[in-house]
Structures are given as structure tokens and as C-alpha cells.
Amino acid sequence: MQDPKKQKQVLLVGNPNVGKSTLFNTLCNSKQKTGNYAGVTVASLSGKYTYKDEEVEIIDLPGSYSIYPTSEDEAIFSRYLIQEEGNYVGVIYIADALNMKRSLLLFQQIQDLGIPILMLVNQIDEAEKRGIIINTEKLSQKLNVTILRTNAKEHWGIEDVREAVFLNQFRKSSHSSFEIPMEHKGLVYKIAQKTNDENLYKIWTLLAADTYLGKIERINEIITQEDAKCSVPKRLQIQETVRRYQNIDKIISETTEKIPQRKQLLTEKLDRILVHPVWGYLIFFLILLLIFQSVFFLAEYPMSWIESAFSWLSAFSAEHLPDGPINSLISHGILPGIGGIVIFAPQIGILLYFLYLLEDSGYMARVIFLMDRFLRPFGLNGKSIVPLVSGTACAIPAIMSTRNIENIKERLITILVTPFMTCSARLPVYSIIIGLIIPNGNFFGIKYRAIALMAMYFLGFAMSLLSSLILKNIIKTKIKSFLVMDLPTYKMPLFGYDFKLVLGKVWDFITGAGKVIFTVSIILWTLSYFGPSENENKTIESGVKLEKSYLGKIGRTIEPAIAPLGYDWKMGIGILSSFAAREVFVGTLSTLYSLDEKAPEGRLIEKMRLDRHPNGEKVFSFATGVSILIFYAFAMQCISTIAVVYRETQSLKWTLIQTVSMTFLAYFSALIVYQILK
Incomplete structure (x- = not known):
């Protein structure tokens, strides 16, 4: 009106x-x-x-x-x-x-x-x-x-x-x-x-x-x-x-x-191959392999530039700010924490850009068509692939996108298994751990690390399918669903427009994660700077030794529960803080290593690689690294994901079942893997 x-x-x-x-x-x-x-x-x-x-x-x-x-x-x-x-x-x-x-x-x-x-x-x-x-x-x-x-x-x-x-x-x-x-x-x-x-x-x-x-x-x-x-x-x-x-x-x-x-039009010619029952899956696999190769190869230089910039900022603030708590908070708390997150923005941007191009070109509709026959035996349908693929960016909008799934059983199953998909928040964790434990070699021109990263994505997808199969037999319904859709014509993607969208998404990631890590960094610094009153080393000017601070005592308290997984107290603090957002794990470690006077100088990954237990063993051994990867592959993603699951299902029962079962699976899977590999 x-x-x-x-x-x-x-x-x-x-x-x-x-x-x-x-x-x-x-x-x-x-x-x-x-x-x-x-x-x-x-x-x-x-x-x-x-x-x-x-x-x-x-x-x-x-x-x-x-x-x-x-x-x-x-x-x-x-x-x-x-x-x-x-x-x-x-x-x-x-x-x-x-x-x-x-x-x-x-x-x-x-x-x-x-x-x-x-x-x-x-x-x-x-x-x-x-x-x-x-x-x-x-x-x-x-x-x-x-x-x-x-x-x-x-x-x-x-x-x-x-x-x-x-x-x-x-x-x-x-x-x-x-x-x-x-x-x-x-x-x-x-x-x-x-x-x-x-x-x-x-x-x-x-x-x-x-x-x-x-x-x-x-x-x-x-x-x-x-x-x-x-x-x-x-x-x-x-x-x-x-x-x-x-x-x-x-x-x-x-x-x-x-x-x-x-x-014959181009669309018909391409569809003879891209939706073929054999070649279609093979081409989709090769496209994913190309994307993961690009995530490491193309992002290498911008990540190095970002890390150098934040190292310079930390050194500059440490040199020019007055000595005392404020200097320590900014130089060794906030800047290293935020830098530990921002460094992964290029990898996330590259991944999202490729996904946008696939959507814009019309290829994602073919993926739905292909995956429908593949997902049916697991209690899902082709439309479930939309939230599953979207989950590689973020589980929250992915879970919301299940609203277009007509069958209520298939929608519920999709909601419950989507958090297994590797979201962009897990990418920083995977990237730094893979960089620690996987050599920088090539297999027929494909980086070992790219293969390892793709393996983590496929592991999440495989677990989502296995969980779907179990839920299919638990949740009963007589309703049958059918996938009815038109395949759009192929179009030339709008490269510039999609790039603008990616910049917006990456900025959202930086600001969203930045707010969390900013808060977490202040909390971590406060807990690490001060200790119990009986601590003789406590001074307002220089703080206390990290091991004897409040943060160190919290870490030592939880260490017995995580030691069987191969984790020390620093990793335990990182895991606790990452329930706010998965990427905070890396930011937390960046802050902790910056606060630790015993840590060697250099990049975060070098500090982690050189870190040793008192007995001389590596803190981040191969067994420990694989254990961390497995834990984050299966653990429920973050508090925000739990909240959106409850909002979409309106079921406290299913939300608790999902959270508890994924946490249980993550802990014991990481435990078994570490005990076998150590």
C-alpha cells in the first residue's frame, strides 16, 4: 500500500x-x-x-x-x-x-x-x-x-x-x-x-x-x-x-x-558426460581434488604475507608500547590470537570461490542429480547434498537450508549429520596440523598435503553417510519421497560478482572469528598473566610464569582426561576455547605460544614443531596430530551450531543426542587412533 x-x-x-x-x-x-x-x-x-x-x-x-x-x-x-x-x-x-x-x-x-x-x-x-x-x-x-x-x-x-x-x-x-x-x-x-x-x-x-x-x-x-x-x-x-x-x-x-x-546444444553435450553414472562421479572427484590442491598452492604466498605482517605488528607494539600489562596483552595476547585466524582467510576464500563458481555455472544442480541415487540407500535424497556441500562453508546456513527437503524424516537426518561435514572453521585446524605432520612432497604433481586435506573432507562425508544409515533404521516413516527438479542450462559464471561475494564472506569470517578470538585472547591473557596469591613469582609488571598461572592450573587439571589422546595442557585449553568456534583452537595456541617464554621464536607452526615434552619427545608427534584431526572431524562444531539445530528441530532430545553422541565419538575415536599410532 x-x-x-x-x-x-x-x-x-x-x-x-x-x-x-x-x-x-x-x-x-x-x-x-x-x-x-x-x-x-x-x-x-x-x-x-x-x-x-x-x-x-x-x-x-x-x-x-x-x-x-x-x-x-x-x-x-x-x-x-x-x-x-x-x-x-x-x-x-x-x-x-x-x-x-x-x-x-x-x-x-x-x-x-x-x-x-x-x-x-x-x-x-x-x-x-x-x-x-x-x-x-x-x-x-x-x-x-x-x-x-x-x-x-x-x-x-x-x-x-x-x-x-x-x-x-x-x-x-x-x-x-x-x-x-x-x-x-x-x-x-x-x-x-x-x-x-x-x-x-x-x-x-x-x-x-x-x-x-x-x-x-x-x-x-x-x-x-x-x-x-x-x-x-x-x-x-x-x-x-x-x-x-x-x-x-x-x-x-x-x-x-x-x-x-x-x-545439439552445449548443455546436452556436457550432460552426456557430467551426469553419466560412472564418468559423472569421476569428474566430480577430480574437481574436488583440484579445489583442495588450489587451497594449499594458491594460498601459500598470501598466507605468508599475512603472517609476516602480524609478526611485524606484534614486534612493533612490543617495542614501542610502555612495558607492562597492556604491552603484554596487545603484543603477546590479542595480535597473535587474531593473526592466527586471519592467516587462513586466503584458504577459506579460495574454497568458497570455487563453490560459488560451481553453483553459478549450473554444475551444482548436476551434483544433486548424481548424488540422489547415491544417497537414497542412506535415508537421504539428492536435495540433502545441498546442505552437505554448504556445510563445507558453515554448518549454520547449511542446516537452515534443509527447509527445502519435503520429507520430514530425510530433513531430520540431514540436520543431524550435516555437522560431520568439514566447515571452513575446521580448515585452519586441519591446515596447521597437516602442515606439521605431512611432508611437503608431491605425488604425480599433487601435494601430499592436498591429498590429506581431501581425505579429511571425505572422512567427514563418510561419517555423515554412516550416521544417516543408522538413523534411517531408527526413525521410521511410511512416506516416500521423490526428487523432482529441472537441470538448468550451463552458464558462464559471473567471476567478478562471485569474487565480490567471496570477499564479503571472508570478511564476515574474519570479523566473526575475530570478535570471538579477541574476547578469548583477553581471557587467556588474564588467566595466564596472573596466578594464585601464594605464587611468589606474581608481579603486576611482568606477570607470572605460564605454567604457574591460573590458565596453567586449569590446563593441568584437565590434562589427565586428555593425556590418553596425546594432548598436553595447552591443547586442552585450545579444545575448550574452540567450543565457541572451531578456528579459535589455532588462535588460542598462537596466543599461548606467544605468552610462553620458553617457546622458540618464529612462526606458530615452527614453534609447534619444535615444542618438546620434558622427556624430549615431540609434543606434536604424528600420532598426536592424527588424533587431533580425528577429534575435530567428529566433534560437534560449536555452540552456534547446537543452537541452530535446536531452533530448526524444536527438539531438545535430538539436539542432546546429536551433541553427546558426536562428542563421545570424537573422544574415543581420537583415543583409539593415538593409542594405535603412538
Whole structure:
């Protein structure tokens, strides 16, 4: 609704993977991530732009194939569309020129709700390459809607969209093409009288939406309810879909011409290899190997520069700040701690950049298709690979992205096993430990360390599959799910745009981890600088010896519990602090070695390599290093991950089961590995 300040709100809706998020980014100059797989947007997003002195707020709703929700993100879409109707002036509906039949189903449902709508036919150029010619003027007359031709990725037609929104070219249908089933008319009319709502289709949609159970509370009870409640509405929805498609087929036959294509398109040629049941998996494996090789090879120099810069800063502050606690806190506490985290930003950026390019090109949709048949025996489906792959960046948005998994059992299993995937917060731990225990050699040009890093990623994936298999037999349901998706055409990635996204993500990592390690560094310094009052060495000017400080006593207290894993008290402190965030383990060790007067000078990895027990044995032996890798591969990631699991499942039972079982598995796996290898 437009107010005196010339403001209006518009909804942006459409099927998944039709360029909706790209249009949102272009209209609002937003940095929201785009992707080529269904369900990339799992919550409503807001952005604004100003055109001719009018401010327009765009609400980007999750992609959906139908008004009837079958997953959490579709439930968000349906409820917002209906319940917030009075707050927006209309809907910008993006139709896919490559699949108008599918697009028109949701369009007709929204139109029958009596919502003002403006249609954009996107990817016209791709359709014409395939010989699909759409008469948009005739289609506009048939559907009684204003239609604009756009290409969101090339920014073509964007000004026309802004002009149409400014002129309020949203059309509202005067009648509904939907007929309420006879056996439910009585109930619908009864509700209509109570609510004073004349749109019967809207009432029917709300009834259907209530059958979706998005929250996972008391899993076995909910699954039984879902089996019972959804059977009749599902059948009616299918009947409605069939009737609508009969009408849509007539419209498309009158407005669309298909020219036979003799030349095989690039997408079809590539898919013969990339989705092949054998070659497809092999190529995916080789792509992952290339990514991990790049993580070490390309990041080597920038990591060295960052480490040198922080070493210089620490030395500079130690030399120029007045002697005393402040000098020690900044030079030996905060700067080494933050530097220990920032140094891994290049590796994280390279990993994320490759993942963004794979998504942007359309290849990730093929990975979903490939992995569906592979994941089925483990109680998952192809859509589970989206959160699993996303988990290599961060488990928190990955767990949230499970909302697009329709089957409640598969969604719960995916939530519970996603933390096994190696997130970017584990990368600093893996990188420094692998650098300590794996030689810097090559195997046919591939670094041993790159192979070791990839092995850790595959170990996490293997454990997620094993856990899924166990959970599949524990959680029972009769509901069967099927993967239905369109493979998008291959596109040239937007290299510059993806690089900007990566810079934003890396900055988020640095600031997020930096805040944590800043706080942890101050706490660690305080505990290490002071000791018990009976400590004779305690002075405010120089502090106490690290072993006799409060921090040293805490470490010695927990040492008996971690010694069987091959860890000393410093590693124990690092593990405790890393429950705030996994990458803090490295920052903590950096701070501790900086505070330790006995530690040799040089880079952190050199200090760790030269560190010795009183008996002369290496502190970071091969057995100890492998034990640390195994512990972090299986341990629950961080407090924030635990919180988001509870928020998404609304189940304290499953959250505790996940946290306790992963911690138990991590401890005893690390124990066994160390005892075998020592």
C-alpha cells in the first residue's frame, strides 16, 4: 500500500531457479547469494531501490512450485503471500521461458487468490536458442496480465520492470478458475461466512497449508500425523493440478511455437558426460581434488604475507608500547590470537570461490542429480547434498537450508549429520596440523598435503553417510519421497560478482572469528598473566610464569582426561576455547605460544614443531596430530551450531543426542587412533 512518502512493498515470487534472486540482486543492488539449485533461498529477504522519487521495498520469497507447501521454505512462501496481503501492492512473478508449463501452474494459483500480479518472462534468449518462440502479447491476453520480457543475469529489461512497478501495472483477476471439490464445499462456505472472505480458493489454500508440519517435534508422533492428515488433501491437490495443466496445455499450444533443433546444444553435450553414472562421479572427484590442491598452492604466498605482517605488528607494539600489562596483552595476547585466524582467510576464500563458481555455472544442480541415487540407500535424497556441500562453508546456513527437503524424516537426518561435514572453521585446524605432520612432497604433481586435506573432507562425508544409515533404521516413516527438479542450462559464471561475494564472506569470517578470538585472547591473557596469591613469582609488571598461572592450573587439571589422546595442557585449553568456534583452537595456541617464554621464536607452526615434552619427545608427534584431526572431524562444531539445530528441530532430545553422541565419538575415536599410532 502506497503511503504519502511514496513508498510501496512488492513481493518477488516464482519457481526455484528461474533467476528470481538474480533479479532481486539487480533491482536492489544487493549481495544476496544466487544459485542454480532448488531451495537456495530459505527465508524471505528484503531490499530497496528508489525510482522516480518512489522507494520500493522488494520482498524476495523462497522459490516454490505450488501454493500448497510441501517443505518449510514453501510454507514460508504460502503464508507470507496470503497473510501479508494488505501490506504489499502486488506480486512480480518470474516465469521461466524454458518451462512455461511449470511456471503457469503457480501463476494461476496466485492469480486465483485475487492477488495483483505482474509477470516477467525470464531467460527468453535461452529459450530461443532451443527453438522455443513465445508470443508474449498473445499470452498476456490469454492470462489477463501485463508481461515483460527480461534477462536478469544480463540486466536486460530491468528498467522496464521498475517503470511497470512505478505505474502499478499489476492486474487483479476478477474471477477464479478453481472449483471447490463438492465434498468440501460445505466446510469452505462455513469458514467464508465466519471470516467474511469471498475468495473461496484462498480459504481452501489455507486449509491445505495447515496440513504441512514444518516443525520437527516428537518425530514419531508427527510422522504418524503427517501420514494421516495429508492423504486426502494431497489427492485433491493432485486432482487440481491435473485440471490446471489441461487448461495450461491449451494456452501454451496457442501462444508458443517450437522450432525443431538439429544442432545439439552445449548443455546436452556436457550432460552426456557430467551426469553419466560412472564418468559423472569421476569428474566430480577430480574437481574436488583440484579445489583442495588450489587451497594449499594458491594460498601459500598470501598466507605468508599475512603472517609476516602480524609478526611485524606484534614486534612493533612490543617495542614501542610502555612495558607492562597492556604491552603484554596487545603484543603477546590479542595480535597473535587474531593473526592466527586471519592467516587462513586466503584458504577459506579460495574454497568458497570455487563453490560459488560451481553453483553459478549450473554444475551444482548436476551434483544433486548424481548424488540422489547415491544417497537414497542412506535415508537421504539428492536435495540433502545441498546442505552437505554448504556445510563445507558453515554448518549454520547449511542446516537452515534443509527447509527445502519435503520429507520430514530425510530433513531430520540431514540436520543431524550435516555437522560431520568439514566447515571452513575446521580448515585452519586441519591446515596447521597437516602442515606439521605431512611432508611437503608431491605425488604425480599433487601435494601430499592436498591429498590429506581431501581425505579429511571425505572422512567427514563418510561419517555423515554412516550416521544417516543408522538413523534411517531408527526413525521410521511410511512416506516416500521423490526428487523432482529441472537441470538448468550451463552458464558462464559471473567471476567478478562471485569474487565480490567471496570477499564479503571472508570478511564476515574474519570479523566473526575475530570478535570471538579477541574476547578469548583477553581471557587467556588474564588467566595466564596472573596466578594464585601464594605464587611468589606474581608481579603486576611482568606477570607470572605460564605454567604457574591460573590458565596453567586449569590446563593441568584437565590434562589427565586428555593425556590418553596425546594432548598436553595447552591443547586442552585450545579444545575448550574452540567450543565457541572451531578456528579459535589455532588462535588460542598462537596466543599461548606467544605468552610462553620458553617457546622458540618464529612462526606458530615452527614453534609447534619444535615444542618438546620434558622427556624430549615431540609434543606434536604424528600420532598426536592424527588424533587431533580425528577429534575435530567428529566433534560437534560449536555452540552456534547446537543452537541452530535446536531452533530448526524444536527438539531438545535430538539436539542432546546429536551433541553427546558426536562428542563421545570424537573422544574415543581420537583415543583409539593415538593409542594405535603412538
